[in-house]
Amino acid sequence: MQQPKNELIAEIVNLEAILNLPKGTEHFVSDLHGEFDAFDHILRNGSGSIREKVRSIFGKVLSEEDIDSLCFLIYYPTEKIGLLKQEQQLTFSFWYRTIHQLITLVRFCSCKYTRSKVRKALPEKYAYILEELIYPYDEEADKQDYYERIIEKIIDLEEAEFFVSALCFLTQRLIIDHLHVIGDIYDRGPHPDKIIDKLIDYHSIDIQFGNHDIIWLGAFCGSKACLANVLRISARYGNLDLLETAYGINLDSFKQFSRKYYTYNLAFQPKKNPYRTLTKEETMDSMLIQQAAAVIQQKLEGQIILRRPDFNMTDRLLLDKISGKAITINQKDYRLVNACFQTIDHRDAYLLLQEEEDVFNDLLQQFQQSKRLKRHMSFLMEKGSLYLSYNQNLLIHGCIPLTENGDFQVVTFRGKSYSGKKLLDYFDRCIQTAFANRSSNIEELTDIIWYLWCGEGSSLFGKKAMKTFERYFLEDTELHVEKKNPYYQLREQEATCQKLLHEFSTDPDKGCIINGHTPIKVTKGETPIKANGKMLVIDGGFSKSYQRITGIGGYTLIYNSYGMHLAAHKPFTHKAAAIKNSDDIISTRQIIDRKVDRIKVRDTTIGKRLSHEADSLQHLLIGQTKNQKNEK
Structure with missing residues (x-):
């Protein structure tokens, strides 16, 4: 059955629009070795990406203590709300202020996604209301009372806890578009x-x-x-x-x-x-x-x-x-x-x-x-x-x-x-x-x-x-002594890395190799960035049994539309203590590759597939148009 012309046009327009969105953020982790609590924390905070967004939006109006508190609410909404409940801090003003802050943050995080993609990430319960709050459009000034009344009624009906939790989890979902786990989930750690x-x-x-x-x-x-x-x-x-x-x-x-x-x-x-x-x-x-x-x-x-x-x-x-x-x-x-x-x-x-x-x-x-x-x-x-x-x-x-x-x-x-x-x-x-x-x-x-x-x-x-x-x-x-393959010495050389990238059909000028497996001994001066940035080794010691050798609690990597950032983490202590004291585990973030122009979806692996799909639809549309002209 032939697809209607108007549907073809709509799909082509949609694909072309998606191709021009900023590339989604990739998150790389490696050598987790059963260390669930540390991994779970890194996943929740996006290797510091959430804190970076909170600081960029609210850095001039919130203290560091307030930033810490908001970040940990986003990471652990259920646990943090439970603590605040014990401390009797869940007042109307808290809910009102927090919902406004989270809506602002979600709007900021969702701007590089299609509305359809954001809608699919919303919890089914009250999805319509959440969508209304996230997308105020240009008439916000005329509808300000409308939005304020929604928030006030959410609090009056004692649904604020659900909405805050939903917005927190939505922030976690939007902050990272895709996760790469570069091996060794099992052994050593307990979970x-x-x-x-x-x-x-x-x-x-x-x-x-x-x-x-x-x-x-x-x-x-x-x-x-x-x-x-x-x-x-x-x-x-x-x-x-x-x-x-x-x-x-x-x-x-x-x-x-x-x-x-x-x-x-x-x-x-x-x-x-x-x-x-x-x-x-x-x-x-x-x-x-x-x-x-x-x-x-x-x-x-x-x-x-x-x-x-x-x-x-x-x-x-x-x-x-x-x-x-x-x-x-x-x-x-x-x-x-x-x-x-x-x-x-x-x-x-x-x-x-x-x-x-x-x-x-x-x-x-x-x-x-x-x-x-x-x-x-x-x-x-x-x-x-x-x-x-x-x-x-x-x-x-x-x-x-x-x-x-x-x-x-x-x-x-x-x-x-x-x-x-x-x-x-x-x-x-x-x-x-x-x-x-x-x-x-x-x-x-x-x-x-x-x-x-x-x-x-x-x-x-x-x-x-x-x-x-x-x-x-x-x-x-x-x-x-277990003698290593020459790869582990040769990977220090840019020419070797370029050869390997070429072998696997990646562009040696644009890409790099991202490795795990061998812990980086930071205490001995070793660096995870090798071969002039063509080799990144992100095994930094999630496993507690390695941390006395590595000196840190793990490396992770963030690759967004602006480039790559390497995050070094301090060892994770205990989940309950981290939540109570707002003790984040990220130590430093290092820019590896800063792009002059933002990377678009069309520049990615998925973008190539979408471009091919758009071209195929374009040819189909042209064929239909010619047939219709011939019939006339």
């Missing part, structure tokens, strides 16, 4: 599940897989080796309750197995949990499970290495090199420490005991049948990929494997060689196919996912070898 729940409800988002995300995906797809890593890391950081409580995984059989075969071993004591103190029983179970998972992991990984010679990882076959209290590596003997190898049969070092097999079959089945975990992994797959080229920037968690001379590292699987973009595309296809066929547990694909965790040619790992065994069982610290 990656809450982060995923928050992201599921977010209005516009993409995710680049991190190495810690990939082992959770791999385990869900059927990789027991990935599952062993998930269990070991969860035990190591005292987070077994994440599996048990958040995802409903029953660990009783694994606990019983671990208690049977393993004993007190200080090297496997869980790291101090910054959020709660583990009970003695929890501490002991974590210690025993970590030992069991570490040994089972070595066995399962050995099985993969033996059946996949194309992985070129035979140097990681270590269990069969153990003899008594020593191990032979590269024809040299080393004394073993913290040994817990009582379940290893030295006639077949990589064979699982029947009990180990039974326990892991049960755990894998539970992992794949957990409804909440399925929802979270499905969301990761829906929104995730290994890399993204977006608005001329290349977003990637880890690296693009390179050789010492800067060539793309060639990796061969099943007789086919891959490098650069083709390598990452191959990995992405394997992840997608493994997820789609997870009930079949295609070993070849799940082995590739495990390889992404620790293989030399992995874009997520980015090192020569993972030295988990050495760090647990050998004293010689030189053997603990």
